[in-house]
Amino acid sequence: MRIGHGYDVHAFCEGEWVRLCGVDVPHSKGFKAHSDGDVAIHALCDALLGACALGDIGRHFPDTDDAFKGIDSRILLRRVVELVAERGMVCNNADVTIVAERPKLANFIDQMCVTLAEDLGISKERVNVKATTSEKLGFTGREEGIAAHAVVTVVNL
Numbered sequence: 001m002r003i004g005h006g007y008d009v010h011a012f013c014e015g016e017w018v019r020l021c022g023v024d025v026p027h028s029k030g031f032k033a034h035s036d037g038d039v040a041i042h043a044l045c046d047a048l049l050g051a052c053a054l055g056d057i058g059r060h061f062p063d064t065d066d067a068f069k070g071i072d073s074r075i076l077l078r079r080v081v082e083l084v085a086e087r088g089m090v091c092n093n094a095d096v097t098i099v100a101e102r103p104k105l106a107n108f109i110d111q112m113c114v115t116l117a118e119d120l121g122i123s124k125e126r127v128n129v130k131a132t133t134s135e136k137l138g139f140t141g142r143e144e145g146i147a148a149h150a151v152v153t154v155v156n157l
């Protein structure tokens, strides 16, 4: 078994929704990003790549490449799952933590787990998504953006 960790941040810009774990959540801001800005999926991709010693998301999907402009991050996640499989590994479980003062995510967590499980090709019981605030401290507390952490274990196929 191997363990991987991922971390990502995206800043807010003008907008009406943010995409987190593949779910569009209504908000008074959007994400400034080359892709759709799905910070939680980016952290998850990095955790999977880390567990398999495959580098990081920037190496596989450079933000200078127009092919990835505005791309749905679920496509990136599914590609990462393929890379993991090519290594002879499969995700065993995933635990994602989203740090956001707002929007409130409680009502979206279940759908996020369903979406991630689908892309990871594992059962929903192996996927956990948590949301927390930073108690109004730091850039997340000032509502300048959202951060996400992910931890995964992967096992041999």
Ligand code: MG
Binding pocket: 008, 009, 010, 037, 038, 039, 042
């Ligand atoms: Mg990112």
